[in-house]
Amino acid sequence: MSPHAELVSRLRAAWLSGKTRPMEYRLAQLEGLGRFLDEKKQDILEATAADMRKSRPARRLCADLCEDNHPGVATQLYPQRWPQLPPVCPQPPFEVEVSELSICRSELNHTLNNLGAWMKDKHVEKNWATQLDSAFIRKDPYGVVLIIGPWNYPINLLLVPLIGAIAAGNCVVMKPSEITRNVERLVAEMLPRYLDEDCFAVVTAGVEETTRLLENKFDYIFFTGSPSVGRIVMTAAAKHLTPVTLELGGKNPCYVCDSCNVQNMARRVAWGRFFNAGQTCVAPDYVLCSAEMQEKLLPALREAITEFYGPNPQESPDFGRIVGDRQFQRVQALLHSGHTAIGGQTDAEERYIAPTVLVEVQQDDPIMQEEIFGPILPILTVASVDDAIAFINARERPLVLYVFSSRKEVVKRVLERTSSGGFCANDTIMHMTIPSLPFGGIGQSGLGRYHGRSSFETFSHQRSTLLRGAGRETLNTPRYPPYAPHRLPLLRAATETKRQTTCLLL
Ligand code: NAD
Numbered sequence: 001m002s003p004h005a006e007l008v009s010r011l012r013a014a015w016l017s018g019k020t021r022p023m024e025y026r027l028a029q030l031e032g033l034g035r036f037l038d039e040k041k042q043d044i045l046e047a048t049a050a051d052m053r054k055s056r057p058a059r060r061l062c063a064d065l066c067e068d069n070h071p072g073v074a075t076q077l078y079p080q081r082w083p084q085l086p087p088v089c090p091q092p093p094f095e096v097e098v099s100e101l102s103i104c105r106s107e108l109n110h111t112l113n114n115l116g117a118w119m120k121d122k123h124v125e126k127n128w129a130t131q132l133d134s135a136f137i138r139k140d141p142y143g144v145v146l147i148i149g150p151w152n153y154p155i156n157l158l159l160v161p162l163i164g165a166i167a168a169g170n171c172v173v174m175k176p177s178e179i180t181r182n183v184e185r186l187v188a189e190m191l192p193r194y195l196d197e198d199c200f201a202v203v204t205a206g207v208e209e210t211t212r213l214l215e216n217k218f219d220y221i222f223f224t225g226s227p228s229v230g231r232i233v234m235t236a237a238a239k240h241l242t243p244v245t246l247e248l249g250g251k252n253p254c255y256v257c258d259s260c261n262v263q264n265m266a267r268r269v270a271w272g273r274f275f276n277a278g279q280t281c282v283a284p285d286y287v288l289c290s291a292e293m294q295e296k297l298l299p300a301l302r303e304a305i306t307e308f309y310g311p312n313p314q315e316s317p318d319f320g321r322i323v324g325d326r327q328f329q330r331v332q333a334l335l336h337s338g339h340t341a342i343g344g345q346t347d348a349e350e351r352y353i354a355p356t357v358l359v360e361v362q363q364d365d366p367i368m369q370e371e372i373f374g375p376i377l378p379i380l381t382v383a384s385v386d387d388a389i390a391f392i393n394a395r396e397r398p399l400v401l402y403v404f405s406s407r408k409e410v411v412k413r414v415l416e417r418t419s420s421g422g423f424c425a426n427d428t429i430m431h432m433t434i435p436s437l438p439f440g441g442i443g444q445s446g447l448g449r450y451h452g453r454s455s456f457e458t459f460s461h462q463r464s465t466l467l468r469g470a471g472r473e474t475l476n477t478p479r480y481p482p483y484a485p486h487r488l489p490l491l492r493a494a495t496e497t498k499r500q501t502t503c504l505l506l
Contacts, residue, residue, distance in 0.1 A: 002212050002213075002215040002216055003209065003212050003213070004173070004203060004212070004213050004216060005216055007173065007201055007203070008144055008173065008216045008217070008218070010198070011144045011171040011172075011173065011198075011199060011201065012143065012144050012171070014171055014196075014198040014199045015141070015143050015144055015170070015171040015199070019196075019198070019199070020141060020166075020169045020170065020171060020199055021141065021169050023115060023116060023119055025169075025196075026115060026166055026167055026169055027112065027115065029166045029195055029196060029199075029200070030108060030111060030112055030115075030163065030166055030167065031112075032194040032195050032196075033108060033159065033162070033163065033166070033191075033194060033195065034105070034108050034112075035194055036190065036191055036193075036194040037101060037104055037105060037108070037159075040186070040190055041101060043186055043190065044096070044100065044101065044155055044183070044186065045093055045096055046182075047180075047182035047183045047185070047186040048096045048100065048154070048155070048180070048182075048183060049093070049096075050182040051151075051154070051179075051180040051181065051182045051183055051323065052320060052321050052323065092317060092318045092319070092320055094318065095275060095276055095318075095320065099153055099156060099275070099276065100153055100154075100155040100156045101155070103156050103160065103433070104155060104156055104159045104160060104163070106433075106435060107159075107160050107163050107435055107451065107452070107455075108163055110435040110436075110452050111163050111164070111167050111452070111455075111456070114452075114453065115167055115456070118139065118167070118453055118456045118457075119139055121136040121137065121138055121139075121465070122136055122137040122139075123135065123136045124136060124137065127494060127495050127496075127497065128493065128494040128495070129475075129494040129495050130466065130468070132469060132472070133466060133467060133468045133469065134465075134466070134467040135464075135465070135466050135467075136465050137462050137463065137464060137465070138462075138463040138465050139168065139456070139457070139460040139461075139462065139463075140169075140460060140461045140462075140463040141168050141169030141170045141459070141460065141461070142168070142170055142219040142220040142243075142459060142460070142461055143170060143171070143218075143219030143220070144170065144171045144172075144173065144218055144219050145165050145170045145171070145172050145173070145218060145219060145220040145221070145222060145459060146172075146173045146175065146213070146214075146216075146218040146220070146221045146222070147161045147162060147165065147172060147173070147174050147175065147222045147223075148175045148210065148221070148222070148223045148224065148225065148233065149161075149174070149175065149176045149177055149224055149225075150177050150224050150225045150226075151177035151179035151180040151323055152276065152279040152280065152281070152323070152373075153276070153280075154176055154177055154180040154183040154184070154187075155183060155187075157224045157247075158174055158176050158187065160450070160451065160455070161222045161224070161245075161450060161455065162174060163455060164450055164454075164455025164456055164458060164459045165220075165222070165455075165459045166200075167455065167456045167459070168455075168456050168457075168458075168459035168460040169460075170219075170220070170459055171199040171200065172199070172200050172201075173201050173202075173203055173213075173218070174187070174191075174200070174201070174202045174203070175202075175203050175204075175205055175210060175213060176188070176202065176204070178204065178205065178206045179323060179324060180323065184204055185204070187202055188202040188204050211232075211236075214232075214233065214236035214237075215236070217240040217242065218237075218240070218242050219242065220242065220243055220244070220245075220459060221233060221236075221237050221242055221243075221244045221245075222244070222245045222247075222450075222458070222459075223244060223245065223246050223247065224247040224248075225247075225248065225249075226248065226249055226371075227248045227249065227250065227444055227445075230246040230248045230446070233246065234246060234447075244447065244448070245440070245446075245447060245448030245449075245450065245458055246441070246446045246447040246448065247281075247439075247440060247441065247446050247448075247450070248281075248399070248441050248444065248445050248446040249281045249371045249373070249399065249445065250285075250371055250396055250397075250398050250399055250441070250444055250445040251285040251286060251368075251370075251371055251372075251395065251396075251398060252282060252283065252284055252285045252398045252399055252400045252401065252402065252420075253284075253285065253286060253288055253388075253391070253392050253395075253398060253401055253402070254269060254284035254285075254286065254287045254288065254401075254402040254403075254404070254428070255287075255288045255289070255382075255385070255388040255392070255401075255402070255403050255404070255405075255414060256269075256287055256288070256289040256293055256297065256403075256404045256405075257289075257293075257385060257403070257404060257405035257406075257407060257410045258289075258290055258292065258293050259405060259406050259407050259410075260404045260405050260406050260426070261406065262293075262296045262297060262300045263300050263303070263304075264426075265297075265300070265404040265426075266297060266300035266301045266303070266304045267304045267307070267308075268404075268426070268427050268428055269284055269287065269301070269377070269402075269404075269428055270301055270304040270305055270308060270355070270377075271304075271308070271428065271429075272284050272402075272427075272428025272429045273355075273375065273377045273428075274305070274308070274309075274319065274355045274375050275429070276320050277319065277320035277321055277322060277353070277374065277375045278331075278372065278373060278374040278375035278376065279320070279322070279323060279327075279373055279374065280429070281399055282399060282400050282422075282428070282429050282431075282432060283372075283373075283428070283429070284377070284402050284428050285371060285372055285398075286361075286367075286368070286372075286377065286378045286379070286380060287377060287378070287379045287380070288379075288380055288381075288382045288388045288391060288392075289379065289381065289382065290381060290382065290383065290384075291381045294359065294379050294381055297379065298341050298342065298357065298359070301342060301357050301377075302342050302357075305342060305343070305355045308355075309355065313343075313354050313355055314345070314347065314350070314352050314354065319355070319375075321350060321351045321352055322351040322352075322353060322374060323351075324351070325348075325351065327351075327373070327374075328348060328351040328353070330374075331353055331372065331373065331374030331375075331376065332346050332348075332353060333366070334366055334367040334370075334372060334374070334376055335353075335356065335358075335376065336366070337358060337361050337362075337365035337366055337367035337368070337378065338358040338359055338360045338361035338362070338365060338367070338378060339358065339359050339360045340356060340357075340358055341357045341358065341359045341379075342355070342356060342357040343355050343356035343357065343375075344356050353374055353375050353376070354375070355375045355377075356375060356376045356377065357376075357377050357378075357379065358376060358377070358378040358379065359378075359379050361378040361379065361380050363380070363391075365378075368380075385410055385413060385414065388414070389413070389414060389417045389418055392418050393417075393418060393419075396443055396444035396445070397419050397420055397421070397441075397442045397443035397444060397445060398420045398421065398441075398445055399420065399421040399422065399441045399445035399446065400420055400421055400422040400423065400424060400431070401414070401418055401420035401422075401423050401424075402424055402425075402427075402428055403415075403423075403424075403425045403426070404425070404426055405425070405426070411425045411426075419442060419443075420442065420445070421439075421440050421441035421442050421445050421446060422437070422439065422440075432451070435451050435452035436451075436452045436453065437451065437452075438450070438451060438452075438454035439451040439454070440454075478490050478491045478494075479491055
């Protein structure tokens with residue numbers, strides 16, 4: 001018997017009891033989740049900091065710097081609750097606040113504000129035969145859903161899907177990433193105390209145990225992670241014909257047109273690329289621009305990096321580190337592509353890679369073969385917007401496509417001639433701060449969408465419902481055998497949808 005089979009059947013029994021269906025129950029669980037975020041904020045900051053910990057001298061230096069820049073925060077981040085860990089340097093607390101806590105809170109509030117409206121049955125147009133009946137779409141919970149999260153935003157990418165799953169009335173098994181082990185432990189130990197433990201559970205598991213967990217039959221699987229593991233998850237789901245959402249990664253292009261405000265563009269791209277040391281699925285992965293624009297862009301990027309992180313980013317409390325040694329080795333190896341125009345310094349002990357810009361990068365260089373997921377920005381030159389479009393269309397469809405241009409027709413042309421999960425003009429990452437914009441990939445970058453109402457819909461089965469009266473049987477007679485051909489026109493008129501004609505006079 002698969003491990004966790006008992007857990008899954010316990011949750012299924014709770015779901016079948018119907019307790020997750022009333023709106024009051026869902027709201028109470030969501031409020032519980034909100035209390036977890038408020039009351040455990042400090043623990044979340046400590047755990048994320050501990051997961052990005054560095055060598056002892058660097059930690060001390062960084063903690064001092066943090067105390068200067070974020071008074072009170074760094075000292076609080078010393079591990080009173082995590083005594084087994086030495087003092088830690090935080091992943092920039094500002095970044096944790098913005099990308100983990102604030103996004104979760106915003107998603108939660110948006111859901112609490114709208115759940116009543118989202119849950120309502122959606123009545124639909126009817127044909128003649130059903131005019132006296134009631135036809136609607138009921139937003140039904142799937143049942144027991146599995147949410148598997150990655151390490152790069154371990155709170156956000158577990159809890160934002162969870163909000164949708166709770167809102168839709170499901171029971172949930174959560175599987176956080178084992179790589180960010182302090183967040184994993186925090187979520188496993190603390191989160192269940194804020195939720196109904198009959199219906200919500202956290203499983204801690206590495207690859208082997210997750211493989212066994214996936215042997216169980218879930219009613220929906222929501223996975224965030226790499227495309228290669230996404231395939232494994234989808235294969236396991238196929239065995240039970242379980243529907244999936246796959247939120248995957250890839251290489252997000254950023255086309256920079258000759259006419260744009262170079263300073264603003266450089267700051268917005270540098271922010272998106274170097275936030276969380278580049279470990280962001282929606283980070284701009286590479287820049288496409290003309291050779292002339294590259295000349296203007298390099299000093300502007302250098303200026304933006306210095307403005308953000310000072311002359312030595314290694315000493316900045318606002319610049320993060322690579323999550324683990326394996327990931328550090330992988331990203332460091334990508335520095336050998338092209339020529340280093342900015343940055344390039346590394347420190348293995350700290351897992352530090354400086355904000356780096358590479359030029360003279362070729363399409364077949366290693367850095368163009370995989371998602372970078374680190375603080376490196378390659379620039380490739382193209383002759384025109386059409387060349388950029390052809391370059392983008394010759395590759396896998398990305399999670400997001402960025403365009404910088406002050407010319408509306410250029411933005412429109414790229415939007416109309418390409419395909420990607422999302423699209424954002426003249427900025428990076430900001431599109432995902434709007435809960436009412438569905439978020440998700442296409443092709444290699446994913447399947448399905450979430451955030452706000454889309455999360456609720458993702459975790460809801462659209463159950464087509466027709467409620468008919470039991471009487472008026474004579475109205476049904478035309479459809480019954482023995483078939484009478486003269487009744488066919490009547491039946492057609494009652495059930496067929498007619499093509500609408502356009503009135504030429506209007
Ligand atoms: P990953 O695919 O290695 O791991 C994700 C999760 O899958 C983890 O919980 C892990 O334990 C589990 N897992 C790993 N191997 C498994 C296996 N063989 N069988 C079953 N489960 C397995 O991804 P990661 O390294 O944690 O995250 C980085 C990737 O995630 C990047 O590609 C990034 O672009 C992507 N990502 C996408 C989004 C998005 O919203 N589209 C967000 C964040 C990260």
